[in-house]
Amino acid sequence: MNNTSPSDGPTTKAKATAAVVIIGEEILSGRTQDTNLGTIARFLGDIGIPVKEARVVGDVTEEIAEAVNTLRARYTYVFTTGGIGPTHDDITADSIGFAFGVPVEHHPEALAILDAHYRPGEFNEARRRMARVPKGGTLIDNPISKAPGFQIGNVFVMAGIPRVMAAMLVSLRPRLTGGAPLLSHTLSVFAGEGTIASTLSDAQAAYPDVAMGSYPFYRQERYGTSLVLRTDSPERLQEAAGDLARRLSGIGITPVDGEIR
Amino acid sequence: MNNTSPSDGPTTKAKATAAVVIIGEEILSGRTQDTNLGTIARFLGDIGIPVKEARVVGDVTEEIAEAVNTLRARYTYVFTTGGIGPTHDDITADSIGFAFGVPVEHHPEALAILDAHYRPGEFNEARRRMARVPKGGTLIDNPISKAPGFQIGNVFVMAGIPRVMAAMLVSLRPRLTGGAPLLSHTLSVFAGEGTIASTLSDAQAAYPDVAMGSYPFYRQERYGTSLVLRTDSPERLQEAAGDLARRLSGIGITPVDGEIR
Numbered sequence: 001m002n003n004t005s006p007s008d009g010p011t012t013k014a015k016a017t018a019a020v021v022i023i024g025e026e027i028l029s030g031r032t033q034d035t036n037l038g039t040i041a042r043f044l045g046d047i048g049i050p051v052k053e054a055r056v057v058g059d060v061t062e063e064i065a066e067a068v069n070t071l072r073a074r075y076t077y078v079f080t081t082g083g084i085g086p087t088h089d090d091i092t093a094d095s096i097g098f099a100f101g102v103p104v105e106h107h108p109e110a111l112a113i114l115d116a117h118y119r120p121g122e123f124n125e126a127r128r129r130m131a132r133v134p135k136g137g138t139l140i141d142n143p144i145s146k147a148p149g150f151q152i153g154n155v156f157v158m159a160g161i162p163r164v165m166a167a168m169l170v171s172l173r174p175r176l177t178g179g180a181p182l183l184s185h186t187l188s189v190f191a192g193e194g195t196i197a198s199t200l201s202d203a204q205a206a207y208p209d210v211a212m213g214s215y216p217f218y219r220q221e222r223y224g225t226s227l228v229l230r231t232d233s234p235e236r237l238q239e240a241a242g243d244l245a246r247r248l249s250g251i252g253i254t255p256v257d258g259e260i261r
Numbered sequence: 262m263n264n265t266s267p268s269d270g271p272t273t274k275a276k277a278t279a280a281v282v283i284i285g286e287e288i289l290s291g292r293t294q295d296t297n298l299g300t301i302a303r304f305l306g307d308i309g310i311p312v313k314e315a316r317v318v319g320d321v322t323e324e325i326a327e328a329v330n331t332l333r334a335r336y337t338y339v340f341t342t343g344g345i346g347p348t349h350d351d352i353t354a355d356s357i358g359f360a361f362g363v364p365v366e367h368h369p370e371a372l373a374i375l376d377a378h379y380r381p382g383e384f385n386e387a388r389r390r391m392a393r394v395p396k397g398g399t400l401i402d403n404p405i406s407k408a409p410g411f412q413i414g415n416v417f418v419m420a421g422i423p424r425v426m427a428a429m430l431v432s433l434r435p436r437l438t439g440g441a442p443l444l445s446h447t448l449s450v451f452a453g454e455g456t457i458a459s460t461l462s463d464a465q466a467a468y469p470d471v472a473m474g475s476y477p478f479y480r481q482e483r484y485g486t487s488l489v490l491r492t493d494s495p496e497r498l499q500e501a502a503g504d505l506a507r508r509l510s511g512i513g514i515t516p517v518d519g520e521i522r
Contacts, residue, residue: 025474028312029443030302031489032476034295037317041291051289053324054317056298059474063314086455087475088462126458161477182290194347197387201349213286213320214348215293216422228292 016179018044019071020054023064023082023092024160027056036081036165043169047178048232049077059089065099072099072155077176082160084149086126093150096157097134107133110148117146141171151175180232185241187255189248190224192216199247200227207240209233219260226259277440279305280332281315284325284343284353285421288317297342297426304430308439309493310338320344325356333360333416338437343421345410347387354411357418358395368394371409378407402432412436441493446502448516450509451485453477460508461488468501470494480521487520 020040026032034056041051052075057063064083072078083092097104110131115123130147133139140149140156142164149158149168156175158168189196193214204212210231217224227244231237248255281301287293295317302312313336318324325344333339344353358365371392376384391408394400401410401417403425410419410429417436419429450457454475465473471492478485488505492498509516 025472025491026476026489027298028302028315029306029445029491030299030312031445033299037288038291038294041289045290051291052319054289056315056317058313085475085477087458088465089474122455124455124459126462127455129458130455184290184292194383194385194388194391197348197390198385201387204349211286213350214346215287216346228287230286230290 016049016076016177018049018051018077018079019075020051021064021067021071021078021080022054022056023059023080023095024056025058025089027082028058035162036160039162039166040079040081040169043166044077044176044178045182047173047176048181049176049178050182059083059091061091061095061098064092064095068096068099068155072153076154078155080155080157081165084130084147084157084159086129086147090129092157093132093134096137096152096155099155100134100136100152102135102152104132104134106131107137107139107148107150109139113139113146113148140168143167143171182230182232183234183237184228184230185237186229186259187227187241187244187248187257188217188224188260189227189253189255190222190260191253192223193225196225196227196248196251196253199251199253200244203240203244203247206243207236210236210240212240212244217260224260227255277310277337277438279310279312279338279340280336281312282325282328282332282339282341283315283317284320284341284356285317286319286350288343289319296423297421300423300427301340301342301430304427305338305437305439306443308434308437309442310437310439311443320350320352322352322356322359325353326360329357329360329416333414337415339416341416341418342426345391345408345418345420347390351390353418354393354395357398357413357416360416361395361397361413363396363413365393365395367392368398368400368409368411370400374400374407374409401429404428404432443491443493444495444498445489445491446498447520448488448490448502448505448509448518449478449485449521450488450514450516451483451521452514453484454486457486457488457509457512457514460512460514461505464501464505464508467504468497471497471501473501473505478521485521488516 027034055067083090133150137150137152144164158165213228215226288295316328344351394411398411398413405425405428419426474489476487
């Protein structure tokens with residue numbers, strides 16, 4: 001079980017869930033490849049907060065607000081990325097204010113942070129836009145480029161630039177209550193999905209509490225399948241992985257522990 | 262204007278729009294980095310069909326159906342990726358059938374394609390699952406690995422494996438009616454967003470029909486901003502780019518044509 005993730009999170013089994021809203025025309029146009037969803041998902045997964053849904057929306061207030069309002073009612077936490085810079089197409093703060101029905105105001109602490117950061121004359125009206133926060137919001141520290149994100153209710157509003165976003169996740173971590181982290185174990189086989197499908201299905205039926213997924217790959221010039229088992233119970237994970245390995249051996253397929261790269 | 266995309270699409274200005282539904286726990290968990298959204302967005306953008314929204318959902322029938330039903334009512338076309346393989350966690354065909362309220366059946370043509378593809382004895386019950394299509398659906402050719410996608414109504418159901426998905430896009434292209442392709446022109450400056458924000462805002466106000474976006478970058482060990490102008494009119498694009506370049510020169514900033522890499 002050497003590729004089992006460590007269980008270093010809280011041991012309470014709170015069923016916290018999350019959703020992600022990626023904001024920006026540049027993602028929808030294919031100009032920019034989003035990587036923030038994966039970063040957020042892995043960060044939250046490690047503390048037992050599975051991401052259940054994500055949406056990518058353009059720079060349109062009503063669409064941002066609709067996504068945020070739908071998701072904040074449905075999941076424990078919502079994380080947004082993008083649209084909090086100083087230019088006219090940065091409309092996330094206003095859109096979140098619209099979603100919550102509150103005015104957006106210059107936040108005194110954010111103004112102070114930015115005023116201290118910029119050289120004299122640089123802190124112009126455009127940059128002051130980055131201190132605008134919906135009323136009632138609290139700041140999320142940005143150790144990289146200073147302009148803060150903010151939290152309002154269960155919604156965390158972060159930058160779109162990946163390394164700034166990642167730093168904000170660390171900043172806001174203490175505000176999240178996680179559950180038992182989801183553990184995973186991967187078995188890989190050099191066999192097509194269609195060859196192992198019924199065996200996998202039988203194992204899934206025997207362990208209904210362990211989610212089993214099947215992902216085809218092409219590596220070392222051969223086709224194969226990664227079988228990924230997921231549960232928050234280390235014991236059940238080990239039992240299910242052993243059961244699946246025995247079943248595969250029974251049809252003449254020897255699984256490799258972990259990913260084949 | 263050497264970085265303007267060629268205008269080789271149809272010249273009618275149909276306002277076709279699209280949405281994308283990415284299906285799969287592996288994307289939501291951060292195990293797999295999605296690249297299909299960008300591929301679809303660029304493919305459709307080139308034929309004048311902008312992607313307006315995307316959703317990422319897990320392997321849950323009701324969630325897939327809700328996303329598809331919401332988006333197919335709102336946009337001209339919906340494209341899904343993932344979940345059409347042979348294993349138990351491949352539930353896209355059933356979920357689309359559920360969304361449309363129609364039964365899912367083995368499609369005779371799909372059965373014939375797969376039967377001809379596999380060697381004797383290989384075309385087992387699991388692989389026959391890949392021939393299941395919601396009643397009324399038509400096949401989308403898969404020249405890579407044979408198992409077809411399908412179209413039902415305005416919904417196109419494709420594989421999750423990127424090169425198979427890309428091949429399916431080419432297969433289904435004749436079924437799409439595009440509009441005037443969105444053209445873009447990029448000006449790059451070694452200046453922060455906050456420095457050029459008011460200039461950009463002025464240019465945007467002068468050319469309200471040309472969408473202007475601002476994207477910070479860090480290259481050649483310097484911070485800068487890419488200013489992207491988008492419209493389907495080559496004339497307006499050229500005029501707006503010239504106007505913005507003059508305004509930037511006016512504040513002492515010399516823009517570079519195109520992306521700085």
